[in-house]
Amino acid sequence: MDNIIRIAVQKSGRLSDDSLSLIKECGIKFYNGTGKLKSTATNFPIEFLFLRDDDIPGYVADGVADIGIVGENEMVEKDKQVTVVKKLGFSKCRLSLAIPKSKHYQNLQDFQGASIATSYPKILQQFLDKNKIKADIHEISGSVEIAPSIGLADAICDIVSSGSTLMMNGLKEVEEIFKSEAVLISHQNLSTEKQDILERLLFRINAVQTGKNNKYLLLNAPNDSLQEIVSLIPGMKSPTILPLAEEGWSSVHAVVNEDRFWEVIENLRAAGAQGILVVPIEKMVI
Template sequence: MGQVVRIAIQKSGRLSEKSLEIIKNCGIKFGSDSRVLKEEASNFPLEFLYVRDDDIPSYVRDGVADIGIVGRNEFDEQAIDLEVIRDLGFAKCRLSIAVPNDFSYQGLASLEGKRIATSYPHILEGILSEKGIKATFVQVSGSVEVTPAIGLADVICDLVSTGATLAMNGLREVEKIYTSTAVMIGRKKMGNDEKAAILSRLLLRIDAVMRAASYKYVIFNLPEEHLDQVAGIVGGMKSPTVTRLMEKGWLSVQTVVAEDLFWDVFEQLKALGAQGILVTPIEKMTE
């Protein structure tokens, strides 16, 4: 039996769902029974461990898993000497300072000497120490929002999504201090050439899936006299693919456009007479 790479993934939740989705999009087949804590892919040398997210960095450090997918916030807070192999870009969240509604906040300096409740004291201390600010950290693992109301803390530092929970507890978000996304982590040396080769194959697939998600495939008809202008707008992997239509003076143009530029490009194409603009997602893509 050959080597397999063992990956630790959160056993449930949004991070787990997105992690498994990107692996499925790599063409890797595995079961979907949430009660299973360990399983192997059927068509790729990859074994899954489904565990608590805060255990993932230590599992990788100790060699229980070869790699793991975890929120950067969890990775940075534990400060374990591992490598970020890829920033996967999903599961975005922010770590913010929130204060009671009657607290006069004038920037991070307002935290000097205050008691701050947080689940991320290591990250917070690093940020405040860079500014020369000293505070007392009250470490809590859950329900951070309630601590000012019961007198445990003056302000809080917590992950925020909509801010609704803060408002329910008489707090308001005043400053974002840190952002997090999902990252793939591993030891700085895999220590096994066969496993390193498997990881390279996996990363090749993941990179293709991630790149594809950032682009759209666009096809449209265009008056021939505007081709040079359009080529300067859309570019493409190398240059647009152009085909003549039966109707004289018209071309069909195919190209790839970055997702974040698409609507600007769309408006410019319309202004140059483009018609029948068809936009489709891309499954996989390499340079």
């Protein structure tokens, strides 16, 4: 079916929630009731497969799914032949080495000859080889944090978000070895028709994410300070300037990136800007 694209999405968890939220913000309507493993959008040529996250790279590589949203850690660990289309910027986490809180830690050499439990043996082995560390890797799936307390391993290598799970299991994070976020991946040989649908989806994703990363700014500026105020606004293009009913004043409209927002606002106030309004942007096409 070249007139529809099939996307693999994690069936539950934070990555699933973030992925489906993004797709819905793209204006794509679908039903994903509890336990549902397959769904078709009603207003866009896309079909959903709800899968385990570690199965997604394989499904995409084999062409069962055309595209997928998966954690970068799973993509690298599975090492399947897929194409990274876009890093999505959400569901960020890190893969780290952790040891019991009671143990003193100096440096990576402490892992020389140690036994390490992990669900990510490939990424861990690459890190150890890079740092010339020889350790015994125990591959286990799930409940990695319990390994040191039951004597299975000296340390663990696992995904960390807040670090609270490590603390609850008497562990401390000592080395970050890999940073991960959600990525959009695709089969390496999409048909022209499916590639066109993917480009349409990317257009919507970019519009949503660009909107989230920017704010719409409206302010009143005295004309004698107008040039200075305009120079302080790092907009995409020249801001819109409209005369106000009150003589000697103008209204300035611009887009400001979220990362520089507070710095820009402070500078604008110091330059004489008044009545500053900040409005969220739902979508932004550039």
